[in-house]
Amino acid sequence: MHQTQPPYIGRFAPSPSGPLHFGSLVAAVGSYLQAKSQQGSWQVRIEDIDPPREVKGASQDILDTLKAYGLYWDGDVIYQHQQSQAYEAVLSELTSRQLCYACSCTRKMIKEQGGYYLGQCRNANNPITNNALRINLHSITHKTTQFEDKLQGLVKLDPTQIEDDFIIKRKDGLYAYNLAVVIDDIKQGVTEVVRGADLIETTGKQISLYQLLGAKIPHYVHLPLAVTAPGLKLSKQNHAIAVNKENPIPTLKQVLAFLGHPVPDHVEQKSCTDILQWAVQNWSLNDVPKQLEIQL
Numbered sequence: 001m002h003q004t005q006p007p008y009i010g011r012f013a014p015s016p017s018g019p020l021h022f023g024s025l026v027a028a029v030g031s032y033l034q035a036k037s038q039q040g041s042w043q044v045r046i047e048d049i050d051p052p053r054e055v056k057g058a059s060q061d062i063l064d065t066l067k068a069y070g071l072y073w074d075g076d077v078i079y080q081h082q083q084s085q086a087y088e089a090v091l092s093e094l095t096s097r098q099l100c101y102a103c104s105c106t107r108k109m110i111k112e113q114g115g116y117y118l119g120q121c122r123n124a125n126n127p128i129t130n131n132a133l134r135i136n137l138h139s140i141t142h143k144t145t146q147f148e149d150k151l152q153g154l155v156k157l158d159p160t161q162i163e164d165d166f167i168i169k170r171k172d173g174l175y176a177y178n179l180a181v182v183i184d185d186i187k188q189g190v191t192e193v194v195r196g197a198d199l200i201e202t203t204g205k206q207i208s209l210y211q212l213l214g215a216k217i218p219h220y221v222h223l224p225l226a227v228t229a230p231g232l233k234l235s236k237q238n239h240a241i242a243v244n245k246e247n248p249i250p251t252l253k254q255v256l257a258f259l260g261h262p263v264p265d266h267v268e269q270k271s272c273t274d275i276l277q278w279a280v281q282n283w284s285l286n287d288v289p290k291q292l293e294i295q296l
Helices: 022-036 058-068 084-096 107-112 159-163 177-188 197-213 248-258 272-282
Strands: 009-012 041-046 100-103 132-135 146-149 153-156 167-169 192-196 219-223 225-229 293-295
Touching (some): 009 192, 022 219, 022 248, 022 272, 041 058, 084 100, 084 177, 084 197, 146 219, 159 197, 177 197, 192 197
Parallel strands (some): 225 293
Antiparallel strands (some): 100 132, 132 167, 146 153
């Protein structure tokens, strides 16, 4: 019997550590167009699980910016800080299956051994309280050594990443990004993850978690990163300037040109909606530069 493809579900998942800058808008527009060009749904999730890094009011500001650029999402906005029950349920499952363990190693200790965690606590039976929780990757028989990215092609993972029992819950009780993002994507039914190439390194870890949870692994598209100089990405830490909400059309056109889709002069350009309508109809990953970074 012919199997039908599940409906496309994509997402944009910013962290509220500051306003949207050009680089984050590239990820928003790219994920939106990839979803809408396939008649899919595009969801927005605010990744607010790291309170020390959050900026007051940034979540609302990000949503206002998306609207100003004509990027309207489907369904309700999901906030990670409301998903603790789901994270705890998965942690309980992993603990009962002995797929994670408590680790007392400090950053300083790991730095002293060359910057890599060498699995010292794997069989130490440390108490869970006041310790970090690490995933036990040694329980996976067939480890992922590479994955196919729909833009970048075959991505071979760094061998140290494949062996790294990464943290899933921090010592301070906060949930780690790699745990939260996978659980959220599974819960939302995300079929394809479109994001910046700065996150390509984390993909191997996330695929390992999908394997341990027996969940279907989504497709991946890692878009080129906007950099100010080689290796220096636009980011909130580097004080990248917020995109203009009052006059969004020039920036939207810049983003589309960056993604290999310059807007022709004959296209109606009275609003972001006009431009996005053209972009949805003409979007093709084949036209997006197959680069990890592009200097502005």
